[in-house]
Amino acid sequence: MSQGSNFVDYVKICCRSGHGGAGSAHLHRDKHTSMGGPDGGDGGRGGHIVLRGSTNVWTLLHLKYRKHVIAENGEPGGSGLKSGRNGKDDILEVPLGTIAKDAETGEVLFEITKDGETKILTAGGRGGLGNWHFKTPTLQTPRFSQPGEPGKEEWMILELKVLADVGLVGFPNAGKSTLLSVVSAAKPEIADYPFTTLVPNLGIVSYRDSRSFVMADIPGIIEGASKGKGLGFRFLRHIERNSVLLxxxxxxxxxxxxxEFAILLRELQEYNPELMHKPKVLAITKSDMLDEELTAEMKKDLPAIPYVFISSVAQKGLTELKDMLWKAINE
Incomplete structure (x- = not known):
């Protein structure tokens, strides 16, 4: 199975939380009392459906084929003020950077960004109150209790935005996958035609003094991506989370x-103007083809951002590039 087929960054699931248990309407009886006061316990709450962030999962693949997530119902209350057991929560592990949305309204509910962080996606119904809650001076033996609250059934969308320090931005075939394979241990699929990369590839780039940063090869932007052309939107979503754009x-x-820089910038601006505030670095790739004269000629007409000429194949300019990126990430 290639990485492409098991990187899933969007799932739609039907969540059904548990119903709350009913409260008990029991009246106390023992061998001395035939008709005592109310002693019905409360019902347990229905199970929640919970998301938990985990660094051990990096895709939503495990949820792709699980269309229905159903939590347990709460148990009813018992006599002797015994509360019913709470329904068991259904906990879904998700990668960091997962966003939960309501499928009906598209409203973003929350985002999971830390390992071990838990948030309730669909809350279980509350348990009903037992009859002892309803005892008053005038009503000594209430013979009623509350039913449990029903659980909810709702469709949710989970979306993953990759969290990385550096996002690679460029047209297909700009050499992004090659760079990633050279500076990190990532093994992206590489071929000499556009659109080889259809999923974000992440690589850990080791830097001086055993420091490191995460680089994401975001699939090539095509002109018109911001209007949803091709697979544009899904790709641009991953760029939002990177702290430096290369x-x-x-x-x-x-x-x-x-x-070419102006076109890329325009795509990003149209998709999300906030991306314009991110630090930017420019790498001119495949520069082993250039002689000094051509390089000097090109330098006269470059955008006003930090730039470096590199060649992944000839291992040229890579240390300089890492230095620039490290500086940009930490400024």
């Missing part, structure tokens, strides 16, 4: 570097 433009681009 623009990668090949030295042999058919346009000028400036033009």
């Amino acid at each position: 623009f990668m433009i090949p030295a042999d681009t058919s346009r000028s570097v400036n033009e």
